[in-house]
C-alpha cells in the first residue's frame with residue numbers, strides 16, 4: 415500500500431520535474447506506456463523499435479552478427495580481451511544514439527532514470543548478478559567532471575542497488591564504490607584517433623588508489639557507450655593488474 419502510494423507520488427513528481435515535450439520531436443507526451451523512456455519520448459518516436467542488443471553476438475566482446483549462432487569473433491580469437499565479457503542494453507544507433515547525445519552533451523538528466531532502468535534490465539538479462547562484488551562506473555577525469563558537471567556512467571548505475579532490492583527482495587550482493595578506480599590522466603577526445611593512438615592516449619589513464627578494495631573481486635565496469643572498447647579495456651587492464659579476479663563490462667549502447 416505504502417509502496418504504491420510512494421510510486422504514485424513519484425510519478426506525479428516526475429510529471430512536475432520532467433519535460434512534457436518529446437526530446438525527439440518536440441510534441442507533447444502522454445506518459446502511459448510501460449517503456450521507461452516514455453517520460454522523455456512520444457509514442458511516435460518510441461514507435462520506432464528500440465535497437466535492443468540481442469543474439470547472435472560474440473560471447474566475449476559482444477560484437478553483433480547478422481545471422482547464425484553466437485561465436486567468437488575474429489578479433490577475440492586472435493587476441494583474447496582482458497575483459498571477460500561485454501554486454502549492452504542497446505545497439506548504438508537510432509533513438510538510443512539520440513537519447514545518449516541529449517543526456518551526455520546537452521545535460522538532459524531526466525533521461526538518466528529511464529536509461530538506467532534499461533541498463534539494469536540488461537544487467538539482469540546478460541549476467542549472473544550475484545557473482546559480482548563491485549559495480550564500478552567508468553570515472554571521468556576531474557577536469558572533465560567539473561566541465562560537464564556530472565559523470566554520465568555514475569548516473570546510469572546510481573540506483574542499481576535499490577533496483578536489485580526491488581526486483582529480488584534482498585540487498586544487492588555488490589557495492590558501488592567509486593574509490594576503487596580513478597582517472598588520473600586527462601586524455602584527449604578519442605574521436606578520430608586510430609587504434610594505436612587510442613591505446614597510447616589511454617595508457618596509464620586509470621589507477622586503483624586502494625588495491626586492497628579490489629583484490630580477488632569480480633568487477634562489473636559500467637560505461638555509457640562502447641565503440642572501439644579502448645576506454646573499458648584500459649580500465650579493465652588497470653583493475654586486473656591491481657589484482658581483480660575478473661572484469662566484465664556492461665554498457666548502455668554498443669556500436
Ligand SMILES: [Zn+2]
Pocket residue numbers: 436437438439440441455456457458459460
Ligand atoms: Zn517524439
Ligand SMILES: [Zn+2]
Pocket residue numbers: 472473474475476477486487488489490491
Ligand atoms: Zn569478439
